[in-house]
Amino acid sequence: MEKKPELSIVMPCLNEAETLAICIEKAKRFLENNQVEGEIIIADNGSTDGSQKIAESLNARVIPVKEKGYGSALRGGIEAANGTYIIMADADDSYNFEALLPFLTNLRSGSDLVMGNRFKGGVAKGAMPFLHKYLGNPVLSFIGRLFYKINIGDFHCGLRGFSKEAYYKMDLKTTGMEFASEMIVKSKLNNLKITEVPTTLQPDGRTRDPHLNTWRDGWRHLRFLLLYSPQWLFLIPGLFLIVIGFISSVVIISQPIVIDNIHLDIHTLLYTSSFVLIGFQFIVFYALTKIYAVENKLLPKSNRYNKLFKYLNLETGLIIGVLFLIVGIVLSYFGLNIWKHSNFGELNPSETLRIIIPAVFTILLGMQIIFFSLFFSILGLKNSDN
Structure with a gap:
């Protein structure tokens, strides 16, 4: 029988042909260099630029997800994952898939959710828009800490790890960008153990505009934090x-x-x-x-x-x-x-x-x-x- 992977690395994907290959290659190097039994899952949300073929050529599992949205794509990929632990991150080459060991170490030690903190690890010049860095993220993170008493400094870091068991306890429902906030809030409400580790953020490696919409998605995060409190x-x-x-x-x-x-x-x-x-x-x-x-x-x-x-x-x-x-x-x-x-x-x-x-x-x-x-x-x- 094929050995069950310890770790599943899940990337949501919607037309990420420019950066998908480098992200998969970095994730594979991490698994090989740290002797981790793992798999790489690309949760494809309807790409039309050939992202699926790129992923398949690099032996990553492609999971088609019909329902649109960041949260929908991730839920589809996570639920298809076979690993005991899951680490998720965007496929835009802004997160370093070769530096996942602190996440996996904390998961092995019993943490249910391990959050990355970009402000502690370092945000490279041009990696985060001014409004996100000095207004959106600090304000929404402060509201999250105030409302839910969660000691997390970076609520919206896209690089995070959790156990598959904890994921089902969270019972996540949202389909959009607010999925990131819901994961933290539901972890706290279900008394799961949350840990935070420093991570870095590099400029987006794509030439096209990001899927994130500053005001629309910021409002969706704020709306979720309010409605769940x-x-x-x-x-x-x-x-x-x-x-x-x-x-x-x-x-x-x-x-x-x-x-x-x-x-x-x-x-x-x-x-x-x-x-x-x-x-x-x-x-x-x-x-x-x-x-x-x-x-x-x-x-x-x-x-x-x-x-x-x-x-x-x-x-x-x-x-x-x-x-x-x-x-x-x-x-x-x-x-x-x-x-x-x-x-x-x-x-x-x-x-x-x-x-x-x-x-x-x-x-x-x-x-x-x-x-x-x-x-x-x-x-x-x-x-x-x-």
Whole structure:
């Protein structure tokens, strides 16, 4: 029987005839020089420049991938790989396929994902566009570290290694350039061991323009980081709006706020009370997004998620919602009495709206809590803890 390879080197390919041969030759030299049992896989995404023949002539395996996209090509190549470990990199000769030993060594030592860091290893002059080097990559990497608490300095390095077992645990879904971010995020969410090693980046060896689109693909990365972190997208902004809106509303209800010649009164109270309602809507979306993502296996299920249905249930929501409704009705009664004492004539808005606005606000909030609790309980019907 043919010996199973330890390492599969996977390269996504779309019209890479100019640089594909040198990349394959470097990868073969690495395998030979380090006595690694391995294979080279070219995940072809529909090349029309003869890239497939070049790869076959150098004894690399060509895996045709019909579904377009960087992520699609890589998934096709990775899933066809036979190696225990996989190292992936672009076929544009910007990464050094002869310097893969630190990646393989860390994988052998038990790391699930080994990331390259181009900023630690060295970025050659002209290898990375100015916006990518000083804006896009640092900002997106910072957001990734902040949102997901991942100690990675270069989120978008295309040279990385991982075990085949870890790849299936990641359960990757995206098809485009955001595949790179998803791999790191899913590794963290599944408690996989992530290591980072220095690597170098050389100028792209092709004469044509790269497939990467700065603004479009940058937005796709940012969008993915936001959508996979409902805590930062919804929960934290929601809590911020509620705190600011509640404190401001309480102060204005007691008396107008005067700052120099600026008077913040009942008109401002309308906005501050709206902040609380909007903040609550953010939190509702956080809960619903979290449930959808977990139940559709986009995010792993955690102990915190299971507790969500234990403490946030229909009965609790109905009680809180009804209490808010009662407060709103009582305040409305007081407002009606003030109007009655004026023989249902003209009122002093500065006086009455300090009661009416909180009355309307608590009624609206109470109804939202009741409706949310009903919908939330429907989503949690199959949860055994509910």
